[in-house]
Amino acid sequence: MAQEWNIKSRSAVCKGCQTAFSDRQEFYTALNDCGDGYERIDYCRECWRKNQDSHNPHSMWRSTFIVPPPPAPEPLKKETAEGLLRKMIEDDEARADVIYILAVMLERKKVLIEREVQTADDGSIVRIYEHRATQDSFIIRDPGLKLHELDDVQQAVVDMLGGGKAAAPAACEERRD
């Protein structure tokens, strides 16, 4: 079975010809479920044409390469939703529902874009998000939360982000926009 969560970074070079992508260049991403995890491959247009037949057509998309801005200075204050999500994805003990809610929060803030929804072999739903600025792929298993469970999880997330009102996470990363 695939890993439950994962981040796959966008490559800076084409997998086929090893040429570095340039700003605003069109490129193609294939995300393959290899059984024991996901493999992400980025191609330039030409290499994509040569290689597309070897990929599942449901796990590919086209993007425009964006050279990411230099990282913002680390805020000393509260944890951001994105920082927390990246940390939790590295943590084998992390709660699936919290990871999912963080991803949804970041999607609402337009930090993440949902690229596709896959159904795993066991019937569970896996959502693939792309980070708007870094174009990393976030592979997140949807825990299928019931409506009445949402409030509890959201409160847990708000607590992890430094407490306060439920509106706090939305304001955390505003200055990055």
Ligand SMILES: [Zn+2]
């Ligand atoms: Zn290429």
